[in-house]
Structures are given as C-alpha cells and as structure tokens.
Amino acid sequence: MAHRTSQDIRFLNRFEVMQRFYADGGARTRQELAAATGLSFATVANLTAELIDAGVLVESGRLESGGGRPRALLAVNAERGALIGVDVAETSVRTELFDLTLRQLHVMERPLPADGVAPDVVVAAIEAGVDAVLAATGTPRERVLGAGVSVPGLVEREGGVSTYSPYWSWRDVPMRSLLAERLDVPLHLDNPLKASTLAEMWFGGGREVDDLVVVTLRAGVGAGFAIGGTLYRGATNSAGEWGHTCLVLDGRPCRCGSRGCVEAYVGTRGVIETLRAVAPADPLAHLPDDAATLRSLALRAADGDSVATEVIARTGRYLGAAVGSLVNLFNPQVIVLGNQVMEGLGEQLLAATRSALADHALAQPLRAVDLRRSALSHNAVTWGAAAFALEGFLGDRELFGSVSRTRAARSRTK
Numbered sequence: 001m002a003h004r005t006s007q008d009i010r011f012l013n014r015f016e017v018m019q020r021f022y023a024d025g026g027a028r029t030r031q032e033l034a035a036a037t038g039l040s041f042a043t044v045a046n047l048t049a050e051l052i053d054a055g056v057l058v059e060s061g062r063l064e065s066g067g068g069r070p071r072a073l074l075a076v077n078a079e080r081g082a083l084i085g086v087d088v089a090e091t092s093v094r095t096e097l098f099d100l101t102l103r104q105l106h107v108m109e110r111p112l113p114a115d116g117v118a119p120d121v122v123v124a125a126i127e128a129g130v131d132a133v134l135a136a137t138g139t140p141r142e143r144v145l146g147a148g149v150s151v152p153g154l155v156e157r158e159g160g161v162s163t164y165s166p167y168w169s170w171r172d173v174p175m176r177s178l179l180a181e182r183l184d185v186p187l188h189l190d191n192p193l194k195a196s197t198l199a200e201m202w203f204g205g206g207r208e209v210d211d212l213v214v215v216t217l218r219a220g221v222g223a224g225f226a227i228g229g230t231l232y233r234g235a236t237n238s239a240g241e242w243g244h245t246c247l248v249l250d251g252r253p254c255r256c257g258s259r260g261c262v263e264a265y266v267g268t269r270g271v272i273e274t275l276r277a278v279a280p281a282d283p284l285a286h287l288p289d290d291a292a293t294l295r296s297l298a299l300r301a302a303d304g305d306s307v308a309t310e311v312i313a314r315t316g317r318y319l320g321a322a323v324g325s326l327v328n329l330f331n332p333q334v335i336v337l338g339n340q341v342m343e344g345l346g347e348q349l350l351a352a353t354r355s356a357l358a359d360h361a362l363a364q365p366l367r368a369v370d371l372r373r374s375a376l377s378h379n380a381v382t383w384g385a386a387a388f389a390l391e392g393f394l395g396d397r398e399l400f401g402s403v404s405r406t407r408a409a410r411s412r413t414k
Contacts, residue, residue: 294344316352
C-alpha cells in the first residue's frame, strides 16, 4: 500500500470539503461541511481558512442559528479563475470554458478530418479551441487555473502520453509536451472513461455512493470505476477498457484487432451494424451521421417501427449481458449508462438492458445495484476534464503550502 503523507491526507480532505459545494450546490456553513464529510469541525475550520486565503472560497452571508451567533456561509469564488475542459472525440474536438463553480462560460466544437488524423492536427484543433473560448469571453490566459484534456484510448497520465489510440492507431504520442509548446496553462491529460466517471462523482450519480461504475457508450466503449469513493485507475491507468473484452466468440471484428468485443456491439458503429444485419436496405443504415441515425431509430421505435424496435432490443440484450459481468465482478451500488448511444436511444434501450441484465447477473448483486441513465445536464467528458484541472489546482502543493506557511506565520504574530 502506498504511504500517504500528511500533505496527501490534507489534499484528500480538501477535496472532500470542496466536493460538497459542487455536489450540493449553494453556500454551506462549516458546521454543515463537518457533518457532511465526517471530518472534525477543527479540521474543516482549518481547511476552509486555507481555501479562503487561496481565494477559492468566500464568505457569502450569515445563517441564523436559533439563538446563538449567526454562522458564516461559505461559497466557491467563481471569480478566482477559469478552467478548461477538452473532449477529443473521433470526429471533433470540443472545448469548453468554465468558471471555478464549473458553470459553462463558452463552448467551441471543431471537426476533425475523417481519416488519417495526425497528432499535430489534434493539437492544432485544441489550440484553436482554447484561443476561441478565451477570446469569446475576454478571459486572460493567466486567469486559467488549468486545462483538462481527454484523449481516447490508453493514456499514461503522469507523463501526459497517449500510449495507444484505436481511433487513429497512435502509439506513445507525447500529447502534453506537444500541447505545452502551444498552450501556456497547466495541463492534465486522461481519457473519456476517467473523465465521465469523475463528472458523475462530482456532479451526478456518484455523489452519494462509494461504489460506482460509469459505462461510456459512444464510438469507443468503456467503463470507469469508483471504488470506496475513489476513482480507480489500475496499475498503469488502463482500468476500464471493458469495451475490448470478448462478448461473442469469433464475433464481429473490432477496431482493436480482436473479434467479438463489447464495443463492436454496443458502440455507435455496433448499433449501426446491428441495424444493417436486421434490415440491410434500410436508408438509416447508410447515413453518414451516427448521432442522427441513433435519434431516428429512437423516434421510429417510439412509433412502433418493427425494425427500430428489434435493433434496440438486440442492443439491449448485448448490453445487458456485458453489464452483467460488471455487476458480478464489482458489486457496485450504482451503474450509470451515458454518452452518445444512451442519449440517442434513451429509455427504450435502458428498459431493454434492464430486462436482459436479469438473465446475466447474480441475484444478490443484482438486487443491490441501481442501473440508471446519466442525469448530467452537461457533456460528461468536458465537465470531467475540467474537474481534472480543478483537482490539479486543489492539489497544487506550492500554492497551498505557501498558504499554510502564511497562515502559520500570521498565527505566530498574533
């Protein structure tokens, strides 16, 4: 087990306190924070003083306390700085600017070429997106506290290296170094699985549970895990590549080079392959826009169209079988299904998946799990990427170390 220093513990406690503001919304008293986190009032008082000194929290009023002294209400200081979240997907780069409360200030989406996307093309698109959102809001670059960048595939997080991307067959691309040459902001890289999971932990289905699985269903498919309230990364930050586990022996070819992978059946292209198998001549099977195809399928199924109903039913059976393995392996409290496929096919796919799950999960863990759609009101990947940057800022030992030393010096002079 890795040894945790006092600074590590202090960061975890700081994270726990800050998470309450994002999870619950609005202002909080120190007493409420202590009750919600389980930390002592003295610890919360010290942490909040540190965060106030750093400009992260501000006093926003007073709460009457039934005869005692009014209690100070604390809130996140939206003006402390800005955060950037970037979602590099197969066909586009989406860049969003947030204030410190993680309220969206501006968004820019730029398309990527259909084939042969080189790293410098993606880097240029990210640079252009960052420049655009800063210019549109008049935000000086020095006010950016950090940028989180989600790139598909396997990411070596500490070095900021895209070790493998199945979209473009990238291997060992030093993305953070390439971006650092163009962007003068702190950079934090990871992949969509971790970003979506972090977004659910901070803002969605994982706020009140310790054991969570977040299933991402878009061109790429994967699962992110929070175990004991902590994002699980694995030994090499590769945990969650569930989309490349075998669902059907000798089944459909997958872009990873194997056959029968989960992704080949429940990713966007997998759903369209199912449509082609059910009705090869259907015009929907040959549209260039995958998202439009999914939306049209859902509309047709709602009208009772037999082809669309069968495609969603088959996809639900595939997904239920695959999710059943997650229930049996991890025994989570909540499984959240999100991203493009779930957004497109919605409640119909959720119902089909629930029905199939009952045939593939063991009874005891099945009774304990809540299978639900993502309820996030925002793009999970960009929100989660911005949360990477927020975590990086909150973990800045130079900033908070200097704050702590300043407070200690002040206390000696009183």
